[in-house]
Amino acid sequence: MPCAYHRINFMVRFILMCLATTLLSVDSVSGQNLFPGDTSFEAGSANWLGGQSVACDDAPDGKYVLQLTRPSNHSDIVYGLIQPGKTYRLSLWARTVTGLGHVELHVRHVRYGPVGKPLKMTLTKQWQKFSIHLPMQDRQRDVYLELHQPQDSVTQIDGLMLNTGNKSLDYQPQQDVVVSISTTAAPGNMLYVDETLKPLSVGVSNRTQQSQTGSLLVRTVDWYGKVLTQQQYPMTLSANTSKRMSFDALSKMTQGYFRVHADFKTKLDQPIASAMTAFGVVERPAVVTARQATFGIHPDASRVEMAALPRIGIKWLRAFYVWKWLERKSGQYALPTDLFDQAKAHQLSVLFCLKVLEKQPKQAWKPGQPAVDFAALQRMIDWLGQNAPDSVKAWEIENEPDLIYPSHLQASLLDAATAYGEVLAVAGKAFAQASPQTPVAGMATSGNQANSTFINQAHAASGDVYDIMTVHPYTGTRFIGSAIRSVAPDAYLRQRMLDMAAISPSKRLWAGEIGWAYDTREALDSDIFKTYSDYVARALILMKSVPEVERILWFKAQGCYEREHYQYGLWRSEFEPLPAAVFFANIARQLEHATAYKPVFESDLRVYTFTDSGNLPFAAAWRYKGHVEQILIDQPMAKVHVTDLLGHAVTLTEKENKTVIPLSTTPVWIRIDDLTADQLVEELGHTRIDLPPVMLTPFLCDGKELVTFVQNNLEQALSVRLAIEGGTDRSFTMQPGQTHSVTLRVSSQLVDSDLSLQAVTPQGTVTHRIEQGSLLACRQKEVEHVSASNLLTDDNAITLGNRESIYPPDPNIGWESAKDLSGRFNCAYDEKYFHFAADVTDPVHVQDAAHFRAWNGDSLQLALDTLNNAREGVFDFDNDDIELIAWLGPNGGQLAFTHTAKHPMGAIVPGAIVNITRDADVTRYRLSIPWDQMGKLSPISGRMFGMNFIVNQNNGKGRRYWLGLTEGIGEGKYPYLYRKFRLVAQ
Structure with missing residues (x-):
């Protein structure tokens, strides 16, 4: 809305400027703005949730300001904004439109913490300038801003500026020319196909002192890369001006996933400013009750609006509540209601996960002792049963207890499982008494290799008081990026759920948490988001194909940051749905009310059949890997109906009197008229696979x-x-x-x-x-004995000491910094030996193994794919591979085989020179292995091999976590992921 009614005369403006200066108590000078884009809001709202760019005659900078109308408003995330070891100052202009306002601006990082104290502002209808110091951080921070204001208040801000140092600087844009695209205004930028898509506003701002002549090219591109609509706007932008155009992103509403690109180009056709956004269009979800519903999610209501979730078929939420926050004072309970209010408003059911153990401080615990105060737990659950909102449809005891209990209680895995089982027994009985109609869930284990061991032990101690197993079928290699390999769901997920169902057949089975993470540094149109979206689709179908799986709770809407740069979520940001969100909506609509029938193919070609609510059969089909590009069905083309995950009919062709169905890594749905479920299985089972030659x-x-x-x-x-x-x-x-x-x-x-x-x-x-570009060097080095070499000071030595190298990736395992576990590693070779050296920082050394089963204590494991021939999806070693373990135990330093074709498991490596010592907090490994013990690897310059190594950590209560070059040893054997090395002559 225009702001002419706020004009003030020159003298008043001068006084206010003086007041603003006193509020700042710092000098104001010109400088570089670290916020990207347009934080003077001349081109648009800069993706603020709750914000709108509005014209303002007395804007402190330019002619537009950001108007915020919600009680809680926030900016988009700016990745990598805050660098470690630097201080910053944030400044802005602000005022209220509705009267005296007490407003708080919070600077937050994505790891759920603040960057400094909030900026508390008392606003009037006159512009004032404020600033706040942001303290030095110990790591890079991905940052966003939150502005909180009273209900029905309206705040305007302008000239957001972030600079290094402690001085407040005058606003300067980071870019001279900025392009901005508005959102669709639909929650999460997800529209129903029967809704109206209003024209998008595309703005261009020129902040230079010279005019800019060129054109603005705006286009909409679909999932397949086809340009659907395109408009070019020739223009000349005078100095310090902006223009806005309306753009019809779609000529007609149709289902799909769409990206809108806007590029401002000069007369030389060189783009000098660009913007991109995305939106989805889906059918309305299936009508289903909470009891019947399959699909749920881990929400993040502080980012993606709750109203967006039902649009993609979400019916369930999993939410965490920590006992110590529910009972801050003994006997006094309080339950925040915001999530439940939103759940009720959007007809969503809640799985209430109660985190019990965090009530207790971390402490040494002895088996036989109660892990918590059971009487107090009983009282708290009694209160919850009486006061829980109606939207709570299931209780859950603990999140990933196989990680939390060993760490928190400083206990072995089996003792920790027993302790968890005892907590589950007490809590399960208490919930059954307090809320007898609401089922109780447990065993929400993390997905690591020891899950079945932990569950069996905990189940024995639980008294069988729970109803549902909410397992987390993760694999450690769940990170997708251009510089990292990940495990596709096809490689393990269906079998994992079948195994979980077999552990306790009497229990209902939910996938309580499952997801993949992607590199936040990638652009929205990067191929990694296609891979991620394919994984989401295939994972949902694979889990639903297991008849015992009742519910799937995806992790998550948006958020949770691991390994520094990797984020989970169907939305990249609250305004940027990924193709995965559209796929999720389509799959939820197809598979709600559906029943798993039979798998047809489970190799490179994947085909799974289902029956719908009318008992009509259909199938999902895709290519997992390999070269299957189409299948041929011996049915008339008129009877075969194939749709993609966007809701579009797939074009079919005929070949040799058969119907040709094209396939890719993205699933399609197949229906054939007049066939029963068994007939569909038989027909698809006899399909001809049209392979490449x-x-x-x-x-x-x-x-x-x-x-x-x-x-x-x-x-x-x-x-x-x-x-x-x-x-x-x-x-x-x-x-x-x-x-x-x-x-x-x-x-x-x-x-x-x-x-x-x-x-x-x-x-x-x-x-x-x-690809050979990422090969690491293993250099020839003439040494008499590796313990006297300088391997670890060479420039090709590898240092591991950040969170990206710690496994499992869960933040609750106990690793805080390189002081807990880190190391420097290198390899070399000569004519006689393959050398490996490591210096490992670990403050506590625990290792009592006299034989090769030493991995539960402090130890080093080394694995080599000696022919560099590991295959994707093969979770085991070949005969040419070797795996070794080195440890410093009661018999001194030892080196043994845990896999080789030449010796039995556990054999001490013949002829190896082993020197393992302990020096203060550092364990030094110096290993020289004869070439005749190195599988098929030989000392020939240029030879390539895959290699991985991990260091296991035990501070007295079993292996808590490990440090590694890649995944593929500790959580399961997967040589395909190993880094590639090359022997390099001197």
Whole structure:
């Protein structure tokens, strides 16, 4: 709204400026703004939830300000904004529109903490300038702002400025020209297909002293990369001015996932400013009761609006409540109601997870003692049963007790499981008495390898008082980014849920928490978000295909930050839904009321069948890996109906009188008219898989030769020319189904380059890319004994000491800093030995193993894929792989095999030179292993191999966590993830 009624004369303005200066008590000078984009709001609202950019005649900077109308408003997250070791000052102009206002501005980081104290402002209708000092942080911080104001208040702010140091600087934009795109105004930017999409506002601001002549190109792109609408606006922007245009993002409403791009280009066609946003359009969700509903989520109401969740088919919420916050004073209880109020407003049911153990301080605990005050727990649960809101439809005792109880009680895994079982017994009985109609859940374990051990032990101690197992079927390798490998859900998830169902068949089974995390540094149109969205879709279908799985609670709407740069969530920010959110909506609509029937294919091709509420069968199908691009169904095309996860019909074709269904890594739904469930299974089971003519499996064991297994996928003889692009080639003929091993010489010009391998056949060309750019060096080093070498001072030594290298990734395991566990590592070789050295910082050394089963104590594990031929989805070692364990125990330093084809498990490594010592807080490992004990690896310069190593930590009560180069040892064997090394001659 215009602000002309706030004009003031020159003298009043002068007085107010003087008052503002006294409020600041700091000097004001010009400088660089660290906030990106337009925090003077000339081009738009800069993605503030609760904010709108409005014209204002007396704006302190420019002609627009941000008007905030909600009691709680917040900005978007700015990643990497605060750097460690620096102080900052935040300043802004602010006033109230509605009268005297007491407003607080909080600076928060995404790890659920404040960056300094809140800025408390007493506002009048006149502009005032405020600033606050932000103290030095010990790590990089991803930051957002929250502004809280009284109900029905309206606050305006302008000129948000962040700079280093302790001086408040005059506002300066970080960028000279800024482009901004408004939101759709729908909750979470998710619209129903029967709603109206209003034109988006696209703004351009020129903050330079010169005019800018060019054009603004705005376009909408769908999931498949097709440009749906496009508009070009020629314009000249005078100095310090802005313009806004209306853009119709869709010519008609249709289901899908859409990105809107806006680029301001000069006459030279060079983009100098860009913006991008995303929105989804979905069908309204299926009508389903809480008791029937399958799909839920871990909300983050402080970021993604609760109103957005039902739009994608969410019916359940999982929410945490800590006992010590519910009972701050003995016998006095208080339950925050905000989440329950919102749940009721949006018809959502709540799984109330009570975190019990955190009531007690961390302490040494002895088996046989109660883990908590059981009488006090009984009283608190009695109160909860009487006062819980109606939206609470299930109780849950503890979150990931297999991590919390060993750490908090300083107990072994089995003793901790017993303690948890005893807490579950007391709490379960108390809830059954206080709220007899509400089921009780337990066993919300973290997904690590010892889950079944922990659950069995806890179950025995629990007295069988709970109704539901809410397991968390995670794998440690759940991070998706351009520089990291992750485990696809297809590799393990369905079997994990089947295993969990078998542990306790009498219990109802929920997936209480499951999700993948993605690199926040990636752009919204990055391919990693396609991978993430595919994983979400396939994970939901895989879990629903297990008949015992009753409910799936996805982690999460948005948030939870691990390994510094990785975030969970179906929304990247509250205004940026990912394709996964649209997929979730489609899957929830398809699978609510559906019943799992039978799997058809569970290899590279995945096909799972279901029956709907009318007992009509349908299937989900996709390609997990490999080269299946289509399947051929022996049914008329008119009877076959295929839709994608956006809700669109898939175009079908005919080939050899069969219906051709295209496949990709994104699932599709298949229905065939007039078939029963058994007939659909039979029809799909006899489908013809249209494979590419050959399948390539290349292994680069050194930098000089590329060995490739070539398999003929066709039922006919095939002529093949296999070639390295820019290098050598070989031609040969293959019989039907035959596999050839072909060796190609790698030219010296390509030794350190990524390689493109092509198989050219009359039926088509198959290409495979081999990446070499991330190889680590293992250098030749002539040493008489590795303990006297300087391996750890070489420039190729690897230092691990941050959160990204600690496993499991859960923040509750007890690791706080490099002082708890860190290390420096390196390898080298000579003609006789493979050398490995490590200095590990660990303040407490605990290791009493006399034999190779030493991994529960302080120890080092080393694994090598000696032929560099590990395959994706294979969770085991090959015969050419080796795994070793080194430890300093009662018999001194020892080195033994835990996997090798040459010796039995536990065999001491023959001929190895082992020197392991303890020096204050540092354990020093110096290992020299003879080449005849190194599997298929040999001391040839250029040889490549996969390698991983971890250091296990035990401070007296079992292994709490470990430090590692990658995943793939401690939580399960997965050589595919190991880092690639190359032997390099002097």
